[in-house]
Amino acid sequence: MKSSAKLILLHPSLHKQAGSGAGASHRIWVLVVFSFFASAFALAVITTRETISTSATATASSAAPKSPLPKPIFDALLHYAAATTANSSTASRMSSGELSSISAVLRRCSAPCNFLVFGLTHETLLWNSLNHNGRTVFVDESAYFVAKTEEKHPEIEAYDVQFTTKVSDLYGLLEHSKQQIRNECRPVQNLLFSDCKLAINDLPNHIYEVGWDVILVDGPRGFFPSAPGRMPAIYTAGVLARSKRGGGDETHVFVHEIDREAERVSSEEFLCSENLEESVGSLGHFVVEKMDVNSFEFCSNSSSLSPSSYTDD
Structure with missing residues (x-):
């Protein structure tokens, strides 16, 4: 394939010498553009697979039950x-x-x-x-x-x-x-x-x-x-x-x-x-x-506190 391509680009038809340069140039650009999009597509597929794989691993890790200390x-x-x-x-x-x-x-x-x-x-x-x-x-x-x-x-x-x-x-x-x-x-x-x-x-x-x-x-x-x-x-x-x-x-x-x-x-x-x-x-x-939001007593039997002196003991 590579040798055929070189023959086409380097030996244009004798009947179209005047436009051969433009035609060859056009074919080169088509090939370049096609190669670019093909590479981009391949890269996107690889990246997507890696992302999906990483995401799946992370999801599996987060979903796994957390065990207590042995x-x-x-x-x-x-x-x-x-x-x-x-x-x-x-x-x-x-x-x-x-x-x-x-x-x-x-x-x-x-x-x-x-x-x-x-x-x-x-x-x-x-x-x-x-x-x-x-x-x-x-x-x-x-x-x-x-x-x-x-x-x-x-x-x-x-x-x-x-x-x-x-x-x-x-x-x-x-x-x-x-x-x-x-x-x-x-x-x-x-x-x-x-x-x-x-x-x-x-x-x-x-x-x-x-x-x-x-x-x-x-x-x-x-x-x-x-x-x-x-x-x-x-x-x-x-x-x-x-x-x-x-x-x-x-x-x-x-x-x-x-x-x-x-x-x-x-x-x-x-x-x-x-x-x-x-x-x-x-x-x-x-x-x-836990208590109901309308509860207003901490204890069932409220304590009646009286102050006493506090010492440093």
Whole structure:
């Protein structure tokens, strides 16, 4: 074929010498254009096949069920975390029993599990690992600590919150919530638009759209009167649980250091004694059910709180 083409182009007919150049040129351009479109068509077919193949692979991957962390790995992580805690003199770290209580719920939680944690602590990496293939989000009072944690561990999703509350204002804040229980401080609402003094309303919008299965309150600081206290985190956990979106009608809420006054009283007010599943060490485990939008009581038996002096012990 190639030798015939060259003969035609280089040896034009003697009867058409005058127009032979134009005719040859025309045939060359036709051949070039035809070759261009043929190449383009072939490239398009190849690209389309690759795209379809890649898309199919991605779809299959996303459609595949997400499996939880294998039990031996889960148990190993928990074992070494408990051993580290046992050898530590830091009081704020969780005990082996407290770690086991939370991990047991995470293990039962069908993947993917949505886990919200207030406080970046010694256990942060453990929680993120145990909730394998689930979504774990951390909220902390320190923007610096959040930035450093994400820089060192890019897999961690964390946000900082500026708290305006104080532990010393505990009973004033509770009184405000009672006065606004049918308005800004109601138990079922979108916290993003709430002006309740106890509501955490400045997280990214998408955080309020998640149906949280497990919530752990282990921050912010609450061991001295001018500390922010965990009242807003406990109130927010109670509202998120009662306003839960997505699958499941229950939310497991854990409150660490519940033996302190602010944590104990706030938990009784917003998580409720009737919802207390168990107490392990200084950890309270509540199971809070989703409520109707027209509900205006956190607990079936509202507590009558009276202020008491708060000390630094």
